[in-house]
Amino acid sequence: MLKWKRVxxxxxxxxxxxNLKIGNLxxxxxxxxDRDMILKLRNSEIEWVCVYSVELDVYEIDLEPLLPHDFLDEMKESIDAIVNQVNTTGRFDPDFVREMSRRFVETVLEQYEKDVFMNLVKMRNFDEYTFAHHINVATISLIISKELGLNEIKIxxxxxxxxxxxxGKLDVPxxxxxxxxxxxxxxxxxxxxxxxNGEKICRKSGLKDEEIISGVLQHHEKLDGSGYPYSLRDGEITYVGRIVGVADVYDALTTERPYKKPWTPYKALSHIIRSTKAFDTKVVxxxxxxxxxxxxxxxITLSNGKKAIVVGSRKGMVYLPIVSFIDDDGRKITVDLSESKKIKILKVGW
Known part of the structure; x- marks a missing residue:
């Protein structure tokens, strides 16, 4: 982006x-x-210059994904296979889904135990939405379950x-x-x-676990009865429905779609926190x-005046994320605010 700035x-x-000329330079x-060039400009008669602004952008920083790329490729093949099964026969193989889930749980928890949680899957194009959304919702749901202390069977x-x-969206025109x-x-x-539609596909496929099916059926229900398809309330919604529901809303709000811009992660989380009547407080x-x-x-804007982007957070450090910003020499600097006594968060946004 071009910007006119005072020297x-x-x-x-x-x-x-x-192009500029300062004496023989x-x-x-x-x-x-660099600093010397700027000093010479300040000592010249030039008052304004046109520059390409140096700003971090959330899509320009390489946010390290939580899951390895080769595993994501494997998961995409598995999800594609399930989609093809349903499109062809109207059902999926429950044993195949359970095995896929087993590998998924093992990999996510292994990565999550490494202490630093980084980024979710980002789509390279809109055609990957279905895959990315399923993986993100499953990742968020799994980590929430772990934080809630659920046992292995429930997880x-x-x-x-x-x-x-x-x-069930496979039955939508x-x-x-x-x-x-x-x-x-x-x-x-x-x-x-x-x-x-999803519940029907699950039952047709021979899936009999009612708690698993409840997440498919209830992930759009809200505790205050404002959800769908049955306007269920509080005690009528299972723990699976509550967890998957929060994860689904968070990923949907932060994902770009052809008809809407993505919300910032902070804005999405703030919305969920404020929706106390709709979502389970323990899950949130x-x-x-x-x-x-x-x-x-x-x-975020830091106390040193720098515009920064959160690139991760260390588990347990709710208010002190890991951030990246451009320093005075044009270098990208990454700082763990949980280990920094000098730099603080001044405000959200630039």
């Missing part, structure tokens, strides 16, 4: 967007300014349910499912039937413990 406000690391477009049930929670716009009221009513608190108040991707 007195230039920072090291910014690049010129024009020629500075060409694209030149990365596995949550994982299976989350991995297939949107399987493509023109609605892949609409690159906001749905009409009539189309949304059709979309709202996907949890019921577990989400906060896992992601921190400032999830990866959150833009």
């Amino acid at each position: 007195v406000n230039l920072n090291p690391g910014e690049r010129l967007a024009e 020629e500075l060409k477009e694209g030149t990365k300014l 596995e049930k949550v994982a299976i349910s989350a991995l297939i929670h949107d399987i 493509p023109y609605i499912l892949f609409a690159r716009r906001k749905l009409t009221d009539e189309e949304f009513e059709v979309m709202k039937k996907h949890p019921i 608190n577990a989400l906060i413990r896992a992601f921190g108040i400032y999830p990866a991707g959150t833009k």
Whole structure:
């Protein structure tokens, strides 16, 4: 992005967007300014210069994913296979899903025990939405379950349910499912039937565990009765439905779609925290413990005046994330605020 700046406000690391000459010194477009160059500019008669602004962007920083790339490729093949099974026969192989879930739980928890939680899966294009959403919702659900202290059997049930929670969307007409716009009221009513479609597919596939099925059927229900498809309330919603529901909302809000921009992770988390009547408080608190108040991707301003982006958080450090910013010499610096006494978070946003 081009920006006109007063010479007195230039920072090291910014690049010129024009050719300049200061005495015998020629500075060409694209030149990365250092302290000496800026000093010479300040001592010249030049008052304004055009530069390419140095700003971090959430999509330009390489946020390290929680899951290894080769494992994600393996999971994509497995999910594609399930989708193909349902599209062809109207059912999936429960044993195949259980084995996929077992590998998923093992890998996610192994990575999560490494102490630092980083980023979720980001789509390379809109066609990957289904895959990325299922993996993200399952990852979030699994970590929430771990933070809640659920036993291995319940954790596995949550994982299976989350991995297939949107399987019912395969019965939604493509023109609605892949609409690159906001749905009409009539189309949304059709979309709202996907949890019921999913339950039917699960039962047709021979899946008999009611708790697993409940996550597929209830992940859009809300404790205050404002959800769908049955407007269930509080005690009528299982622990699986509550966990998968929170994970689903968080990922949906932070994901870009053809018809909407993504919310920042901080904004999405803040929305969920404020929705006390809709979501289970214990589940929300577990989400906060896992992601921190400032999830990866959150833009913040630091006490040193730098614009930074959260790139991760150390478990237990809810208020002190790991951040990256550009220093005065144009270098990308990563700082763990839980280990820094000098740098604090001044505010959210730039």
